[in-house]
Amino acid sequence: MLLISMLLFSYASSQEKNKVPKNAPLFNQFTYRGDDRIYKENPLQTDEFYNPILQGCYPDPSITRKGNDYYLVNSSFSMFPGVPIFHSNDLVNWKQIGHVLDRTSQLKVENSGISAGIYAPDIKYSAYNDTFYMITTQIAGGIGNMVVKTKDPAKGWSDPIKLLFDGIDPSIFIDDDGKAFILHNDAPAKGKELYQGHRVIKMWDYDLQNDKIIPGTDKIIVDGGTDISQKPIWIEGPHLYKKNGLYYLMCAEGGTGGWHSEVIFVSDSPKGPYVPANNNPILTQRYFPANRTNKVDWAGHADLVEGPDGKYYGVFLAIRPNEKGQVNIGRETFILPVDWTGKYPVFENGLVPLKPKSKMPAGVKNQTGQNGFLPNGNFTFKDNFTSKNLDFRWIGIRGPRENFISTTKNGLTINPFQKSLNATTPTSTLFYRQQHSTFDATVNIKYTPGSEKDMAGLVCYQKETFHYVFGITKKGNDFYLVLARTEDGKTTNIASEKVDVRKPIRLQVEAQGAEYKFNYAVDQNEFKNLGGTVSGDILSTNVAGGFTGSLIGLYATSANDIQL
Template structure:
């Protein structure tokens, strides 16, 4: 994927002028499908996900160390804000529902997910959104002048466009969105000490001035805090093309403004979010510019290093800065950990690095050398990741019996609320199937967990007796509606079958099928060793039998499937099955 942003530009073509186009959003996504009665619905239990990446096996932590990425799997485009001792971090979520996961920390090492910013259908309208449309690049800010948190983002669906939501407490829910009256993507807010506010964002250059493919600009507006709207006529281009337009830089985007020592700093991503991704910085004496690029740009990148380097981490950029609890600065940013075939299955993840800002410009510590998996914890901090409710990283095991009244926040739906098709209890998770399959651009009855390692093992127990060939329940490995694997139980005649199917570019191929006895629960399994995936099942909870041999994980990578998400592992049910043994 030489230029990941080429795919992005292609994806956006249907949406540019996006804010002039309204996509109808039905009042209920789920009126389209017929629900099965509860007694027929599949029940999932004893879910287990176990990561086993060599990079963590070969780099064990010392007591004063922690791992980066801090959020593994599809948690891209991080933005961070601090209020007192509290830090909040948000990520892009595309067509996932609920949207924009939000995390809290008091030390930048240990993070707890406290929910999602966009968790209602009045906020998130992604019913007809392809997996890689929806919500892009959220930015979170705190305005001390009115003691309010803001989240601004671009929602490529439902006629939403650029939106702002806000709250007094990020853990207690966010307002309905206010649609913004400007085009472009990647908006970010900046609040002055005197109460004035501004929005910066990526946009197309003025019509007729485009110089090359990927030519973009950074624009700034004054923002009316009372009306929660940009002030008409105040827009100004503050960066044209990038750090040096004569070099034809592409996709200047993800802008953030910071103020330090009465000077303004504009930090942006440049080069597209693939192999050439970088972070660059500008400075100005005036918030409205002009902004002058630093001479030492880029300040963060991995693009200069050998492709076959060990423990490869790549694509770094889309960064945001904050002051840490030790008085030093830190930056969160996206990056990837590709597999042995340089494919990106786990998606873009949230990394962190310390930043030295003792000079004029911030310097990412080791941001211009190959990234290493371990960092020193800030002074006085204890690494508690994976304990006491804090998010795990490195190699870890996540289990869920679904007996709790509420779902773990790591479980997400696709294009619609999970509550419309699930129930939990002592027997496990029951999914009431929709008459929609994973290949459709519609809400689907599946719960998803992010793939967080290149090497992993997932198992789940399924109790299910399909009634017809239209019924199917099982596991799905899902990069998108057009690229996925399904391992599921279905029926043909009077027999029950376990089927494995591969969908590539929307075309489904049956790989294997076997008759099975469904009078007892069956265990389903997915094993991944880099690009090699294996699917299996067990009828005795001990011995697993492979079905379909070893298959390629190529279609679960963004290299092959395109788009911007990582692979998801789904507990899936449908009453519109078209996979026949």
């Protein structure tokens, strides 16, 4: 009887948690439209595709291959679900097949800042045991370095296996004979740090059968970087490859900002010693004028794979700052062919200013934006939220989307949490990545707030302490549309205006580089601006700090702290 009572109580609690209040906001007809000048001025020829291949906040790419199937993953920090995973057969046309970490048993980010959580995932397929591995650092929930695995990336991944070592950016290498190793960035031994940013690459033997490092086998294989006498900083993101009987260690060096680069070492043995190539770096954008047009910068943190044409390719992160040098879009995923006809691999055109277009691999047709493949360049994304399954591009922060959303034949409802956008706990906000410098995003909202504590609308979010809120709330017997700016945790009301919530309302944000505007329309009338032109500076990592790009969110709260 006690067990039955407990089960009934648990069911009732679950139902209460997911119960949607009568005045929950209803969103539909979301449209995001990119309109960047660079794509209009550089139309594609039939044998070309655009870089980046993943626009918006998709940093730290890692790639692997099984037969003709390629899989790519990215860092996701405190986004939920975590580690987006993409599939391709040709390295140009990509479909998102889900997320590696899609359960709370895998992802413990509920109390994390936006730039904590999942760092630098590495994905590897091992032909030795026909298994995929994803190894990463989870800076949250007491997890640390961890690995998950699967036989089929499209059918879900195991729960995390903790790996008991310090440092970040782990990767796994499994040799032809089944011997396995873990590599990662770490601090020098205590008392051995020679300068700020001095790091090392460490290697462990790995017990593949029991999924654990072998204690006492750790060894520093790179100290400082390619030349420690030059005080190189932040050697990290290691990947190990075997080609022609030699072992190649590729790492990022210089930090993930303006001095970022990719460097290569070689050895006769997986444990070294590793000798740097004499032509390092093999990829960087650090040597070019700061005011160059169509600037791409911060290139590095790369991974290599053999393409379908037998040629090697490298995926890597880079940024495309706006006209004021602000990094609102975040770090994106690029790809370049790699010349490995000599002893060392070199990124083709990776040591000259990066171009917006690349040549297609031989025999490949560009299908981006068609047949279910992700779009590229300037495109429009529309979602009426009437499908049974939410598009993978929609994410939550710190917790599952399913905890606060419901899709109906009329659109998407959000069950508002008693948390505002400033919280470092899960908020009831559904996010889409900003993918262009020039864009507009529009959504219809039907909403009648019950009190001044209720608010729902559209947000532009860099982190919990830097964002814009453009939402509907109540004061007295009247309803208001409010635009508020939060910078370093301090909120300023920019503008407000009474609105008639009995009529359908459209909300819109539009941006041209560093300038943003928030507009609204009531009852199918023309858009009106609220608050004038505002600066997008707080949506840039240059101002807000951290590692993520700007997100556009559909937001609801029953703990509104923006006062009129």
